[in-house]
Amino acid sequence: MDALPPGSLYLTEGGEAKVYLSSNGELVYKVNDAGYYATWTEYFNSLLLHNLLFSNSSYQLLGFTESDDRFCAVVQQPFVEGEQASLEQIEEFLAFNGFIKARRQDYYNNEFRIVLEDMHDENVIAKDSVLFFIDTVFYIT
Amino acid sequence: MKSEQNFKISFEENSTKGKAMLAQQPAISFVKALAQVQRLKANSKVGQSSKKSKSIS
Numbered sequence: 001m002d003a004l005p006p007g008s009l010y011l012t013e014g015g016e017a018k019v020y021l022s023s024n025g026e027l028v029y030k031v032n033d034a035g036y037y038a039t040w041t042e043y044f045n046s047l048l049l050h051n052l053l054f055s056n057s058s059y060q061l062l063g064f065t066e067s068d069d070r071f072c073a074v075v076q077q078p079f080v081e082g083e084q085a086s087l088e089q090i091e092e093f094l095a096f097n098g099f100i101k102a103r104r105q106d107y108y109n110n111e112f113r114i115v116l117e118d119m120h121d122e123n124v125i126a127k128d129s130v131l132f133f134i135d136t137v138f139y140i141t
Numbered sequence: 142m143k144s145e146q147n148f149k150i151s152f153e154e155n156s157t158k159g160k161a162m163l164a165q166q167p168a169i170s171f172v173k174a175l176a177q178v179q180r181l182k183a184n185s186k187v188g189q190s191s192k193k194s195k196s197i198s
Contacts, residue, residue, distance in 0.1 A: 009171050012178045015194040025168030035195050053152045056159025078163050079174060084181045093148040093155070104191050118193035122181045129146040130159045137193060 001063035001074060004029050014135065018067065021079065028079050029062070033070045036117075036137050043073070046138040049114065053097075054133040080134060082127035090124050093131055115139040 007023025017032040034043035051058040059075040066072065091101055094116070099107035105120040116138055123135040150158075169177075 011171075011174060012182075015192075021169075021171055021174050025170060025174070036193065053156075055156040056163065079169055080163065081166055081169050081173075081177065084184060087186060089146070089148050093150070096149040097152050105187060120185065120187040120192055122185045122187070122192070125181075127159075127162060129148065129150070130155055130162060131148065132159055 001065050003065070004031070004074065005062075022076070026079060027076045030059075030075050030077065031065060031067050031072045032075060033067065033072045037139075040073075042139065045140055046136070047075070049138040049140075050133070050136045054136065056130070057132045057134050077134065080125045080127070080132040082125040082132065084121040085124040085126035085131050087121055089126060089131065090119050090121070094119065113141045115141055 004020055005022060008020040008029055009023075011019045011021050011028065013019060016035040017030040020029045020031070021027075022029060032043070034040055037043040037046065047059050047061070057077055057080060059077050062074045062076055064071065065074055087105070090105075094107050095101070098111055099109045099114075099116055102108045102115075105118055107116040107119060108114070109116070116136060118135070118137050119133070123133065125132040125134055
């Protein structure tokens, strides 16, 4: 794809993605260089795991583009309005679902040998009693 | 901060409830979205050095 959908507005950026708000205020577009992954296969495995476990904030692949001379995937995700989850809420929820805190904000699931990294309070939105994981990094070990 | 709500729910239940919430969520303005992003960053209890970045990944 040559560009983001018309009317997209730059919102913020993290370690691997630039984030834009859609013109209708319902979605974010992430332009991701997969910099956290050794291969694009790892990146897409991470997206797949995210969509399996966190379908309330699922990604949809829109296409590919170039940003800052780097090949990037463009994905869309619902914009979630809410406040940050506490670290305790995140840990409680993930522990209940078999992900044990390993170090910093990183978790590990022994049964499926999956690592889930960077689950801090900027990456998880809390709304009533529901958590929205909006930025995950999965690895299969 | 102690959690007052029950987050001992399954991935499936969390997702189902979340989808229902999002279906009712009105569109957000750019100004409000930007304010939320800035608020999350400012209120984060995790230091920048403890967050994932390409240099420490």
